[in-house]
Amino acid sequence: MGKQVTEMLKGTLEGIVLAILSGRPAYGYEITAWLRDQGFSDIAEGTIYALLIRIEQRGLVDVEKVPSEKGPPRKVYSLNAEGRAYLEEFWRTWSFLSERLEQLREGGN
Amino acid sequence: MGKQVTEMLKGTLEGIVLAILSGRPAYGYEITAWLRDQGFSDIAEGTIYALLIRIEQRGLVDVEKVPSEKGPPRKVYSLNAEGRAYLEEFWRTWSFLSERLEQLREGGN
DNA sequence: CCCAGCTATTCAGCATTGCTATGTACCGGT
DNA sequence: ACCGGTACATAGCAATGCTGAATAGCTGGG
Numbered sequence: 001m002g003k004q005v006t007e008m009l010k011g012t013l014e015g016i017v018l019a020i021l022s023g024r025p026a027y028g029y030e031i032t033a034w035l036r037d038q039g040f041s042d043i044a045e046g047t048i049y050a051l052l053i054r055i056e057q058r059g060l061v062d063v064e065k066v067p068s069e070k071g072p073p074r075k076v077y078s079l080n081a082e083g084r085a086y087l088e089e090f091w092r093t094w095s096f097l098s099e100r101l102e103q104l105r106e107g108g109n
Numbered sequence: 110m111g112k113q114v115t116e117m118l119k120g121t122l123e124g125i126v127l128a129i130l131s132g133r134p135a136y137g138y139e140i141t142a143w144l145r146d147q148g149f150s151d152i153a154e155g156t157i158y159a160l161l162i163r164i165e166q167r168g169l170v171d172v173e174k175v176p177s178e179k180g181p182p183r184k185v186y187s188l189n190a191e192g193r194a195y196l197e198e199f200w201r202t203w204s205f206l207s208e209r210l211e212q213l214r215e216g217g218n
Numbered sequence: 219c220c221c222a223g224c225t226a227t228t229c230a231g232c233a234t235t236g237c238t239a240t241g242t243a244c245c246g247g248t
Numbered sequence: 249a250c251c252g253g254t255a256c257a258t259a260g261c262a263a264t265g266c267t268g269a270a271t272a273g274c275t276g277g278g
Contacts, residue, residue, distance in 0.1 A: 002202075003263085004120065004198065004199060004202040005202055005205070005206070006120075006235095006236060006237070006263085007119055007120030007123075007235095007236085007263065007264070008119075008120035008121060008202060008203070008206055009120070009206075009235085009236065010116055010117075010119040010120055010234080010235050010236060010263085010264075010265095011113065011115075011116030011117035011118070011119055011120075011234090011235080012117060012206065012210070013235085013236075014116075014235090015210075016209070016210065016213060019210075019213040019214065020213065023216060027255080027256095028255070028256065029254065029255050029256080030255095038209060039205065039209070040209075042237085043236090043237095044236075044237050044238070044239095045255090045256085045257095046236090046237075046238080046239085046240095046256090046257075046258075047235090047236050047237065049255090049256060049257060049258090050235085050236080050257085050258085051235085051236085052256095053257085054235090068244085068245090068254070068255075069245080070244085070245065070246085070253075070254050070255085071243080071244050071245055071253075071254035071255050071256095072242090072243055072244045072245085072254070072255050072256070073244085073255080073256090074254090074255065074256090075255085075256075089113065090113060091214065093111075093113040093114055093117060094117070094210060096114070096148065097114070097117055097118075097121065098207065100125070100147060100148070100149075101121070101124075101125065101128075101203060104125060104128040104129065105128065105200065107132060112234090115234085115264095115265060115266070116234070116235070116264095116265085118264085118265065119234085119235075119236095119263075119264050119265065120263090120264080122264085122265075123264090136226080136227095137226070137227070138225065138226050138227080139226095151266085152265090152266095153265070153266050153267070153268095154226090154227085154228095155227090155228075155229080155265085155266075155267080155268085156264085156265050156266065158226090158227060158228065158229095159228085159229085159264085159265080160264085160265085162228090163264090177225070177226075177273085177274085178274085179224075179225050179226090179273085179274065179275085180224075180225035180226050180227095180272080180273050180274055180275095181225070181226050181227070181271090181272055181273045181274080182226080182227095182273085183225090183226070183227090184226085184227075
């Protein structure tokens with residue numbers, strides 16, 4: 001889409017991935033493909049992998065290596081308790097920002 | 110509030126400021142104070158000034174120096190035509206992201 | 219007069235995050 | 249053997265917000 005999305009994704013992409021993982025465990029390649037399907041047309045491969053490594057190092061997810069029939073082994077990530085807590089915090093932050101922006105949008109015109 | 114807000118503001122703060130300016134002209138100090146009032150408790154002084162200079166250099170706003178009764182002269186910014194177009198684009202981008210996140214939020218639980 | 223405090227702006231250096239580009243590796247079909 | 253799809257990793261870059269300090273004008277108290 002453009003540069004605006006890229007900048008807006010900073011800070012939200014992490015939450016998006018955590019939200020995906022809260023529904024079901026998933027691996028990087030799968031998440032990237034799914035996001036592109038959803039219209040995030042220019043999310044880069046590397047971005048998701050780097051993000052997954054980051055949240056793993058912060059202890060928000062558990063990882064399991066699972067062999068694949070179609071290629072190299074997958075690193076399947078699943079949200080743990082700490083990750084769930086962090087995700088809730090993310091939703092609170094998102095709500096706050098979202099409300100402020102809706103107010104501005106209405107008042108601004 | 111915390112680091113989450115900081116990262117989420119990347120990409121949205123610019124739109125927020127443009128939205129404020131779409132309602133009325135304003136200057137940096139005023140905008141910072143208003144944002145803090147709205148709950149953006151840890152927005153730094155310097156951040157807004159840097160952002161204003163950026164959007165000025167991109168030609169999204171017009172600037173006028175206005176003497177103040179209480180201190181040094183103010184730099185009053187107002188949104189021009191290009192800024193309005195950019196703001197509309199921002200709202201479209203925001204809507205896209207917002208919709209995806211609401212979907213995730215509902216489906217995720 | 220001088221200093222503290224509020225108003226108002228600017229700037230250098232840093233941390234975080236997403237993108238680009240590239241490399242590695244496993245597998246099946248031809 | 250080779251190619252395309254699957255799957256992950258990484259080094260370097262750009263954009264953005266924060267930290268901390270400096271500059272400057274104005275007003276009121278001591």
